[in-house]
Amino acid sequence: KQEVTQIPAALSVPEGENLVLNCSFTDSAIYNLQWFRQDPGKGLTSLLLIQSSQREQTSGRLNASLDKSSGRSTLYIAASQPGDSATYLCAVYFHTGRRALTFGSGTRLQVQP
Amino acid sequence: NAGVTQTPKFQVLKTGQSMTLQCAQDMNHEYMSWYRQDPGMGLRLIHYSVGAGITDQGEVPNGYNVSRSTTEDFPLRLLSAAPSQTSVYFCASSPLLQETQYFGPGTRLLVL
Numbered sequence: 001k002q003e004v005t006q007i008p009a010a011l012s013v014p015e016g017e018n019l020v021l022n023c024s025f026t027d028s029a030i031y032n033l034q035w036f037r038q039d040p041g042k043g044l045t046s047l048l049l050i051q052s053s054q055r056e057q058t059s060g061r062l063n064a065s066l067d068k069s070s071g072r073s074t075l076y077i078a079a080s081q082p083g084d085s086a087t088y089l090c091a092v093y094f095h096t097g098r099r100a101l102t103f104g105s106g107t108r109l110q111v112q113p
Numbered sequence: 114n115a116g117v118t119q120t121p122k123f124q125v126l127k128t129g130q131s132m133t134l135q136c137a138q139d140m141n142h143e144y145m146s147w148y149r150q151d152p153g154m155g156l157r158l159i160h161y162s163v164g165a166g167i168t169d170q171g172e173v174p175n176g177y178n179v180s181r182s183t184t185e186d187f188p189l190r191l192l193s194a195a196p197s198q199t200s201v202y203f204c205a206s207s208p209l210l211q212e213t214q215y216f217g218p219g220t221r222l223l224v225l
Binding site: 044 | 117146148153154155156157158161163169171172203205211212213214215216217218219
């Protein structure tokens with residue numbers, strides 16, 4: 001079964017710290033991997049999309065990497081701010097199976113001022 | 114562009130009632146999908162569509178129907194609501210599945 005796992009489930013850091021969120025997936029045959037942000041009671045906002053042929057993508061203080069061979073992706077957040085507090089979700093579009101994203105359960109991030 | 118819109122925002126149903134959750138997008142996206150989100154379980158795919166007139170089942174399709182008569186609209190019908198269908202429902206769209214997904218704000222459903 002194709003699965004996406006995110007560890008840890010929750011993370012609390014002081015403001016200004018650099019941090020890494022982890023995502024692992026069970027099948028290296030993927031089209032792309034996406035990172036989303038979800039604020040409490042809200043919908044999902046796309047942060048970064050990494051195509052299968054790419055190794056990383058950057059947007060502002062965010063950098064996402066992809067290592068297909070090991071089935072891992074990381075989301076690096078530089079100089080964290082209280083406004084970064086949210087749940088971060090990783091989703092993978094696998095080659096085989098349903099034509100849809102498979103989501104991890106998310107990492108709930110709290111940045112303490 | 115309004116993006117992806119969902120109505121209603123919140124709904125309370127009694128067991129056995131039926132209802133339709135509305136989803137619309139004004140970006141001319143071919144791909145649309147419905148997810149439900151439950152605590153500790155992430156988002157699970159209910160149904161999806163790769164274009165008008167084409168739909169397919171996702172991971173948890175039982176108790177739900179969909180149709181796609183236009184590119185813009187993708188309604189989700191609950192045939193006979195059950196307490197297990199209490200959840201937050203999200204609709205998403207993209208030009209193609211390989212591209213960035215845009216999500217609606219969600220519909221919170223409580224089935225008593």
